[in-house]
Every structure is written in structure tokens, then in C-alpha cells.
Amino acid sequence: MSVTTTYLSKTEVQSLLGVTAFDLWRITRKYDDFPTPEEDPGPFAAKDEETWDGTEIYRWTAKTPEFEHRGAALLRPLPDDLPPGKWAGYQDTPKGPALDWHTALGTIRLVHTSKDQAASAVAADLAQRGNPDGVTTVCALYGDMSFSGPxxxxxxxxxxTIEYEAQWGVVAQLAGQDLPWWPGLLRSAQLIRQWHPGAPALVAEVPASTRELTLRQAAANPAFDATAQAALTDMANDLRNDRVRSTEHDIEIFGRAFGPTPIVIAARPDTSTHPLPTADDRQVLTAGWKTIATSSHPDAVAALELALARDPRLLPFGALTRIALRPGTVAEQWTRRLALCDPTAAHAALAGDRPVDAFFIDPLTDTPALRTVVDGTPALRFYAPLALPGTGAELTSVVLDGTVWVKTSDGQVHPAPCTPNEHLWWGDGWGDKPSEAAAVINTLLDDLGAAVDLREHWKAPRGLTALLEKQAKPGPAEIARHALLHARMTTPPRSSYED
Structure with missing residues (x-):
């Protein structure tokens, strides 16, 4: 959440301060700290019209004795003999659940939400309806912690229309008691409506996220086998565990971030079944997600999109690759091997909302691919394989064209394998180096069928990295096996960047 900026014209500033144009001129000369007009008044200001940041004006007014009665209510000096306020009950608002407090300042309505512009929207709604509840100020949660509380x-x-930052401690002082706070995932009208001063913290179940519900719906689908259902349930459980841990962490932070604060923790998560069980065997989970990726069921599509965002290393393919498809290129040679197929969940994730000409599968690596058109040019989108077939063949050359391609001694061509969170490139990286591609090539020179591991790609042979760094783009470049072997035996001088 943020404080919304409102710009005030000269006339609006005069109205806020209750002064004439001449008085405003006098004020700007009397007070050195009076806010200056905006240098960039924005697109809605009239030409040559002076405008001010409304929040700055409102804050200045509250701290200036001559005008404090017209300034931001919660920034005005509090009286020394402040009488205690009183809880005034629950309220529904257009932006969420709220509690009212009758105070010496008037009624303060605290909306328990961190939605943008919530305070302004609720205040405006009240003003438009004639403010039937007599609310002076509406507060909403900023979303983080200040020194006196949320x-x-x-x-x-x-x-x-003018929003400003206020202090939880000031509102608590006006209310005469510590104020209740709900962690974000338990900030529901149902729970907030049950609160009253002195009430113990309610223990409530953390609600499932939309992502968790999507995964559980798929896990209940009999179209998937037990392995796939277990993988789906595992990720759903992991999501729920994260939400419970996050709620507990929020309570720890907001309850005691800077020592004791005037806060009452009004709800805590039910941890009686926490944590939900999750699997340690990644191979079992990977097998389940392979089944899901090759399914054509709509539940598989939704689940796979979630897995791509949360843990793509569980999936049976590597990084997304996009290349232009031109006649006579190595990519065009690879497409001749591809087999037309019906789309799977993996193809749906590849396509997104793009038009697709055809769906393919690589019969040697099970790589999903599709042909589309980008700016009038045919293009391929595919997930890189995690490994190449272990047929006993060896790497004979690599071709740099759109991505890294591997030619082999048995006459095949493959997109180079790559892990999901990395990318294969070459050339001048403005300080970054093409060590991922160098690590892949180094592995395949010794064993064409080996799975690549790029967790420490920066340890790739420096000679191979330097060779790839010298390769210019665009245009295809082929590097033969003997040149690659020679490069990895070479130790180039270290650059100042590396030192």
C-alpha cells in the first residue's frame, strides 16, 4: 500500500487554509518551511498553474499553530489532559471490515485492510452520504511496521481525497487502550466482527489460497494416477505450510518488532495439524509432475502453470527457449525430426494466449515444442531438454544460433540441455559471462547423455567461457569439437573484473 498523492491548486490551498490569495502570498513569505509548488504539476494542471502536494500542505498545516485546526487530524498536537476514548463497535465498509473508536478527536474508523486508497475511499464514501456516523478520520493499514505499531x-x-501517514501509537493513545490487529491471512470480517476489548485471541484456520485449491481440485481428479495425485497434494500441502508459517512470522514481527507496542494480537493460526506432510523424495515428485505435464486435462494445465512458477525443477524439462525459424538453419533441421502431436499441459503453458500453428514433440528427448508467428516471422517455442539421449554418440560441434545447438556423431542435432532457471547465451554480457553455456558444453564433451548441473556454472573452464565470450551476435557460428577441447585446456589471463 502507499499514500496516494493529491495535487492542490492555489484556490484549493486557500480553501484548505481558509485564507485569501493575498493571505496565501503573506504565508509563503512568513513561513520558510511552507511547501514549495511542484516542479512538475502533472497532466491535469492548467498551463502555468501552481500546484502543491496535498499531503505536504495538510501535514504542514497540522504542525503550524496558526492553522493546526485545519490540518491533518491525527498529526495535530494532542492535549495534555486527553480523556480516554471508547470502543464503538464493528462496521462494514466498501473496503473491508472496520472498528470504530470514539475519541476526544471524534470518531476514528480503523479499516483492517492494506488495499490501496482504502482510507480515502471510505472517507469519501462517508462524506458523500453526509457522514451519518460522525467519523472524523478513517485509517487503513499501510502494510508494514512503524515504531509505534503497524x-x-x-x-x-x-x-x-488527501491521504497521509499516521501513527498507530497516536490512535491507541486517543482510544485509551491497545488496539487489535489481525495478521493478513486472518483479516476476515467474520473474525473481526467477533472481537471486543478484553477478548482473547481467536484461533482460526488459515484459509486456503486459490493456488492451493487449484492443486487440490486436480489431486482429487481420478484422471491422474496415484503418483501424480501425490505430487499435486505435496505442493498443495507445501503452500498451506508456507501460509501458516508466514502468519506466525507476521505475528512475531508486528507483536514485538521494536519492543512492546500498543497492539493486541486478535487472532492466531490453528497449528494443530501443522505442518502438513510433504515428501522428501524428489524423484517420486518428479515422476508425478511428468505425468501431469503430458496430460491434456484442464486440471493438469492449471496445476502445471502453478508448478512452473513455484518449483520448475520438479518438471521434466528445462528453460523456455524462443527462436526465429528460418529456412536452412540448424533449428529448421531440428524441426524435421519433430512429430506432430495433440497439445499437452506443457504445450498449453508454452503457448499461453499466443496463436499456435502446430504442436510437436521431439521423439528422442520428449521435448515439447510449438510453432507460432512473432511479428510476421515463424518462430519456435520449446522447453530445453534436461539431458540428451545417452546413445554412445559424442558431441561433434556446437552451433550458436538463437540458442546453443549440439551436433552429434550419429548425425543428430539437439537444442542443448539447460536447467529451468538458467539460460544459454554467448557474447559480451557487459561484465556477465556465458558460463552457463560453457558448463553445459564442458559436460557434454565428456558424456553426451549426462544431466547438466548449473548450480556452480561459474566454475566452468575459463577457456570455454572466454571462447564463447568472443562469439559475436547475430548470425550462426559453429565451433568444432577440437576447438572446444582446445579452449577448455586453455587458461586465459584473468580480467580486472574477475579479480
Whole structure:
């Protein structure tokens, strides 16, 4: 969340301060700290019209004795003999559940949400309806922590379009008691409605996310075998565990971030079944996700998209690759081997919302691919394989064209394998080096069928990395096996960047 900036014209500043144009001129000369007009007044200001940041003006007004009664309500000095406030009950608002507090300042409505512009929206709604509840100020949660408690965004019903930051401690002081706070995942109207001063913290189940529900729906689908269902359930459980841990962490942070604060933790997560079981055997999970990736069921598509975002290393393919498809290129040679197929969940993830000409599968590596058109040019989208077939053949050359291609002694051509979170490139990386591609080539020179591991790709032979760094783009470049072997035996001088 953030404080929304509102710009005020000269006339609006005069109205806020209750002064004439001449008085405003006098004020700007009397007070050295009076906010200066905006250098860039924005697209909605009239030509040559002076505009001010409304929040700056409102804050300045509150701390200036001559005008403090017109300034931001929660930034004005509090009286020494402040009487205690009183809880005034629960309220529904257009932006979420709220609690009211009758205070010496007037009624403060605290909306328990961190939605953008929530304070301003609720204040404006009240003002438009004649403010039937007599609310002076609306507060909403900023989303992080300040030194006196959760940070707040406030908007007064007298000027509902102007938002400003307020202190939780000030509101607590006006209320005369510690204020209740709910962690984000337990910030529901149902729970907040049950609260009253002195109430113990409610223990409530952390609700499932949309992602978790999607995975559980797929796990209940009899179209998937037991291995796939186990993989889906495992990720759903992991998501739920994360949400419970996150809620516990929020309570720890907001409850005691800077020592004791005027906060009452109003709800805690039910941990009686936490944590839910998750599998340690990655191979079993990978087998399950392979089944899902090759399925054509809509539940598989939705689940696979979640897995790509959460843990792509569980999936049976590597990094997404996009290349232009031109006649006579190595990519065009590879496409001749591809077999047309019906789309799977992996193809659906590749396609997204793009038009597709045809779906393919590589019969040697099971790599999913599709042909589409980008800016009028045919293009291929595919997931790189994690490994190449272990047929006893060896790497004879690599071709750099769109991605790294591997030619082999048995006459085949393959896109080079790559792990999901890496990329294969070459040339000048403005300080970065093509060590991922060098690590892949180094592995395949010794064993064409080996699975590549790029977790420490920066340890690739420096000679191979330097050779790839010298390769210019664009245009294909083929490097023969003997040149690659020679390069990896070479130790180039270290650059100042490496030192």
C-alpha cells in the first residue's frame, strides 16, 4: 500500500487554509518551511498553474499553530489532559471490515485492510452520504511496521481525497487502550466482527489460497494416477505450510518488532495439524509432475502453470527457449525430426494466449515444442531438454544460433540441455559471462547423455567461457569439437573484473 498523492491548486490551498490569495502570498513569505509548488504539476494542471502536494500542505498545516485546526487530524498536537476514548463497535465498509473508536478527536474508523486508497475511499464514501456516523478520520493499514505499531494511512472526512501517514501509537493513545490487529491471512470480517476489548485471541484456520485449491481440485481428479495425485497434494500441502508459517512470522514481527507496542494480537493460526506432510523424495515428485505435464486435462494445465512458477525443477524439462525459424538453419533441421502431436499441459503453458500453428514433440528427448508467428516471422517455442539421449554418440560441434545447438556423431542435432532457471547465451554480457553455456558444453564433451548441473556454472573452464565470450551476435557460428577441447585446456589471463 502507499499514500496516494493529491495535487492542490492555489484556490484549493486557500480553501484548505481558509485564507485569501493575498493571505496565501503573506504565508509563503512568513513561513520558510511552507511547501514549495511542484516542479512538475502533472497532466491535469492548467498551463502555468501552481500546484502543491496535498499531503505536504495538510501535514504542514497540522504542525503550524496558526492553522493546526485545519490540518491533518491525527498529526495535530494532542492535549495534555486527553480523556480516554471508547470502543464503538464493528462496521462494514466498501473496503473491508472496520472498528470504530470514539475519541476526544471524534470518531476514528480503523479499516483492517492494506488495499490501496482504502482510507480515502471510505472517507469519501462517508462524506458523500453526509457522514451519518460522525467519523472524523478513517485509517487503513499501510502494510508494514512503524515504531509505534503497524503503519497507517489516514484520510479525514473533511478532506477525503488527501491521504497521509499516521501513527498507530497516536490512535491507541486517543482510544485509551491497545488496539487489535489481525495478521493478513486472518483479516476476515467474520473474525473481526467477533472481537471486543478484553477478548482473547481467536484461533482460526488459515484459509486456503486459490493456488492451493487449484492443486487440490486436480489431486482429487481420478484422471491422474496415484503418483501424480501425490505430487499435486505435496505442493498443495507445501503452500498451506508456507501460509501458516508466514502468519506466525507476521505475528512475531508486528507483536514485538521494536519492543512492546500498543497492539493486541486478535487472532492466531490453528497449528494443530501443522505442518502438513510433504515428501522428501524428489524423484517420486518428479515422476508425478511428468505425468501431469503430458496430460491434456484442464486440471493438469492449471496445476502445471502453478508448478512452473513455484518449483520448475520438479518438471521434466528445462528453460523456455524462443527462436526465429528460418529456412536452412540448424533449428529448421531440428524441426524435421519433430512429430506432430495433440497439445499437452506443457504445450498449453508454452503457448499461453499466443496463436499456435502446430504442436510437436521431439521423439528422442520428449521435448515439447510449438510453432507460432512473432511479428510476421515463424518462430519456435520449446522447453530445453534436461539431458540428451545417452546413445554412445559424442558431441561433434556446437552451433550458436538463437540458442546453443549440439551436433552429434550419429548425425543428430539437439537444442542443448539447460536447467529451468538458467539460460544459454554467448557474447559480451557487459561484465556477465556465458558460463552457463560453457558448463553445459564442458559436460557434454565428456558424456553426451549426462544431466547438466548449473548450480556452480561459474566454475566452468575459463577457456570455454572466454571462447564463447568472443562469439559475436547475430548470425550462426559453429565451433568444432577440437576447438572446444582446445579452449577448455586453455587458461586465459584473468580480467580486472574477475579479480
Amino acid at each position: 503503519a497507517l494511512v489516514a484520510a479525514d472526512t473533511a478532506h477525503p
